[in-house]
Amino acid sequence: xxxxxxxxxxxxxxxxxxxxxxxxxxxxxxxxxxxxxxxxxxxxxxxxxxxxxxxxxxxxxxxxxxxxxxxxxxxxxxxxxxxxxxxxxxxxxxxxxxxxxxxxxxxxxxxxxxxxxxxxxxxxxxxxxxxxxxxxxxxxxxxxxxxxxxxxxxxxxxxxxxxxxxxxxxxxxxxxxxxxxxxxxxxxxxxxxxxxxxxxxxxxxxxxxxxxxxxxxxxxxxxxxxx
Amino acid sequence: xxxxxxxxxxxxxxxxxxxxxxxxxxxxxxxxxxxxxxxxxxxxxxxxxxxxxxxxxxxxxxxxxxxxxxxxxxxxxxxxxxxxxxxxxxxxxxxxxxxxxxxxxxxxxxxxxxxxxxxxxxxxxxxxxxxxxxxxxxxxxxxxxxxxxxxxxxxxxxxxxxxxxxxxxxxxxxxxxxxxxxxxxxxxxxxxxxxxxxxxxxxxxxxxxxxxxxxxxxxxxxxxxxx
Numbered sequence: 001x002x003x004x005x006x007x008x009x010x011x012x013x014x015x016x017x018x019x020x021x022x023x024x025x026x027x028x029x030x031x032x033x034x035x036x037x038x039x040x041x042x043x044x045x046x047x048x049x050x051x052x053x054x055x056x057x058x059x060x061x062x063x064x065x066x067x068x069x070x071x072x073x074x075x076x077x078x079x080x081x082x083x084x085x086x087x088x089x090x091x092x093x094x095x096x097x098x099x100x101x102x103x104x105x106x107x108x109x110x111x112x113x114x115x116x117x118x119x120x121x122x123x124x125x126x127x128x129x130x131x132x133x134x135x136x137x138x139x140x141x142x143x144x145x146x147x148x149x150x151x152x153x154x155x156x157x158x159x160x161x162x163x164x165x166x167x168x169x170x171x172x173x174x175x176x177x178x179x180x181x182x183x184x185x186x187x188x189x190x191x192x193x194x195x196x197x198x199x200x201x202x203x204x205x206x207x208x209x210x211x212x213x214x215x216x217x218x219x220x221x222x223x224x225x226x227x
Numbered sequence: 228x229x230x231x232x233x234x235x236x237x238x239x240x241x242x243x244x245x246x247x248x249x250x251x252x253x254x255x256x257x258x259x260x261x262x263x264x265x266x267x268x269x270x271x272x273x274x275x276x277x278x279x280x281x282x283x284x285x286x287x288x289x290x291x292x293x294x295x296x297x298x299x300x301x302x303x304x305x306x307x308x309x310x311x312x313x314x315x316x317x318x319x320x321x322x323x324x325x326x327x328x329x330x331x332x333x334x335x336x337x338x339x340x341x342x343x344x345x346x347x348x349x350x351x352x353x354x355x356x357x358x359x360x361x362x363x364x365x366x367x368x369x370x371x372x373x374x375x376x377x378x379x380x381x382x383x384x385x386x387x388x389x390x391x392x393x394x395x396x397x398x399x400x401x402x403x404x405x406x407x408x409x410x411x412x413x414x415x416x417x418x419x420x421x422x423x424x425x426x427x428x429x430x431x432x433x434x435x436x437x438x439x440x441x442x443x444x445x446x447x448x449x450x451x452x453x454x
Contacts, residue, residue: 121348193438210428224452225451
């Protein structure tokens with residue numbers, strides 16, 4: 001399948017590598033391809049330059065947000081939450097229309113220091129803002145509650161005995177994403193929270209996720225709903 | 228030990244029964260003892276009248292918020308979040324001074340329908356509001372992220388293989404509460420999130436907890452941090 005991944009950070013790279021490995025055609029969308037390839041490093045050095053990753057993952061295509069979104073049958077939003085709505089505007093409403101838009105972003109606000117707060121929560125979510133701004137897109141919220149390496153390889157932690165959540169107003173889109181999560185990424189169980197309003201719950205899990213990174217000293221953990 | 232439990236709902240009752248069973252002296256604090264004993268039912272009938280529960284738990288003492296807080300060496304706040312600060316004012320600042328105040332409340336706002344939103348979150352928490360209003364109290368946030376029956380009997384679910392969180396600015400108070408959770412309630416592992424600001428994370432877990440009740444059709448579940 002032709003899959004577009006918007007965002008070139010750790011999440012976008014992890015998704016792209018895995019989707020290529022699974023036989024999909026993947027195009028990463030970014031604001032400025034030349035600038036991205038020339039960028040020396042990301043986030044103060046703890047993330048390798050994109051160009052370095054790209055040399056080892058040259059089956060992945062690289063294009064503008066708009067071209068990537070046009071080509072993708074399914075579109076992953078792996079942009080930083082603060083830039084998501086702008087990135088999607090650049091992707092273009094027409095290119096999102098009728099497509100499944102898998103939203104992995106989190107509305108993190110770093111402007112007040114660490115840990116970040118959320119720039120939208122409680123009575124709204126970033127996923128709902130995306131759906132409202134692009135009513136023709138079939139927005140499915142998922143994968144925003146765990147670290148990138150585990151998103152695409154849940155079995156690497158406790159044999160995959162933990163959970164990911166999914167929220168959408170579009171039942172068919174949601175089911176297709178659940179199948180992709182299971183078949184391509186290896187998720188054993190995806191918990192369907194309900195409609196897109198429940199993305200508030202998934203996004204509001206972020207403060208706990210951040211507190212646990214600090215408390216446990218690692219991002220390599222995930223939630224299991226024991227029942 | 229003399230323990231005060233502020234609040235006569237399901238959480239207060241579960242805590243009190245268990246603490247009595249464990250050999251503690253327990254006094255439930257309420258706004259108006261006579262009114263509570265005369266109240267026919269709670270929450271539209273799905274919670275038994277307090278008087279009925281009390282007949283089967285007559286080792287528990289019953290007193291005003293103020294008298295209960297005065298007698299308690301440790302005080303559990305099991306009042307509804309919306310009434311917590313008022314209840315603690317009635318308990319009296321002097322009666323909280325220097326005491327461990329275990330805060331189990333959640334800032335649930337039911338005024339906009341179901342599911343409830345939070346009346347404070349993201350940049351503050353109810354636990355921090357309590358600490359600010361009663362600076363002499365040693366506030367420890369815990370147990371607010373799961374259903375009452377599991378708070379005091381974690382082993383009844385998956386042999387206790389799941390987690391509860393704890394947050395406080397007072398390291399000694401936190402450690403004493405952790406010991407109580409382990410020794411009296413049977414918790415195997417309590418995850419120390421850090422200072423009281425991390426109570427934001429625990430309180431912001433509530434939307435996920437509520438969404439999961441809806442998705443799973445039961446409140447009898449809990450989170451395990453798999454790592």
